[in-house]
Amino acid sequence: MANYQVDVLIQGFPGRSICHGGLGWSTVSLIRGQGRTILLDVGAFGMRGPLKKRLHEFGLEPKDITDVILTHAHYDHMVNYILFPQATIWIGDTELTWAAKQAPGFNPLPELYVQQLNQSAHVRRIQAPSEFLPFLHCFLVPGHTPGHLLFVLDNGASDVIFTGDAAKNRAELMSKKVIDTANVSESADSIDLIFEKWRSKPKNILIPGHDLSMQLDENDCPVYLGKRADSLMVWFSEKIESSGLIDLNVAQSMSQDNH
Secondary structure, rough: OOOOOOOOOOEEOOOOOOEEEEOOOEEEEEEEEEEEEEOOOOOOHHHHHHHHHHHHHHHOOOHOOEEEEEEOOOOHHHHHHHHOOOEEEEEEEEHHHHHHHOOOOOOOOOOOHHHHHHHHEEEEEEOOEEEEEEEEEEEOOOOOOOOEEEEEEEEEOOEEEEEEOOOOOOHHHOOOOOOOOHHHHHHHHHHHHHHHHOOOOOOOOOOOOOOEEEEEOOOOOOOOOOOOOEEEEEEEOOOOOEEEEEEHHHEEEEEEOOO
């Protein structure tokens, strides 16, 4: 039995800014077991403060991270790998080969970070499908990016499934339509594979790239685990002491009430 402990350090959020592009609020997971301390995806620049705080809550320093596993090469999932100099970095061979060939452009690839990753001696390129670490399996789920990987942790009675942005949230899972995909049909096929892995054991947990963790109920419908904690602090007055708080979960409730 694998006997891994899995904790979500940063909760992903299923939304985007209308005027300022992607929020980049992606999920970061901590996996401990088999003598390893692993981060699966590591977030964007804006996540550095919260990530450091969460690591400290678990009694961890950056030097304690033995492995960083990346679902794909977009900035909001990978740029903070550079903060863990002792870690082995795992990324799909297809993904890194593709990303390293892309010219700078108006896309989510952090070109300079990708180039450094492509040359780093700490990188291990994953071939899919494979069991690249004990009880950790990877599968190719293209669409969002050509080499995106799905990770399945065989943890005994139940598995933990990490989808990254192959299915970012509940809406994409249920509709089989992925926003920001390079290939619509590949994304739909990838979601079919995700559901196949999700259904393989009754209590499997799915951790998406931008949403709460979920399990399937008896009707094969996703049920959220935990509660959202997403809000914005804003300054709309002339006084620095006067700030406002926008609860993004209230906005979610209003949207649901209107449909």
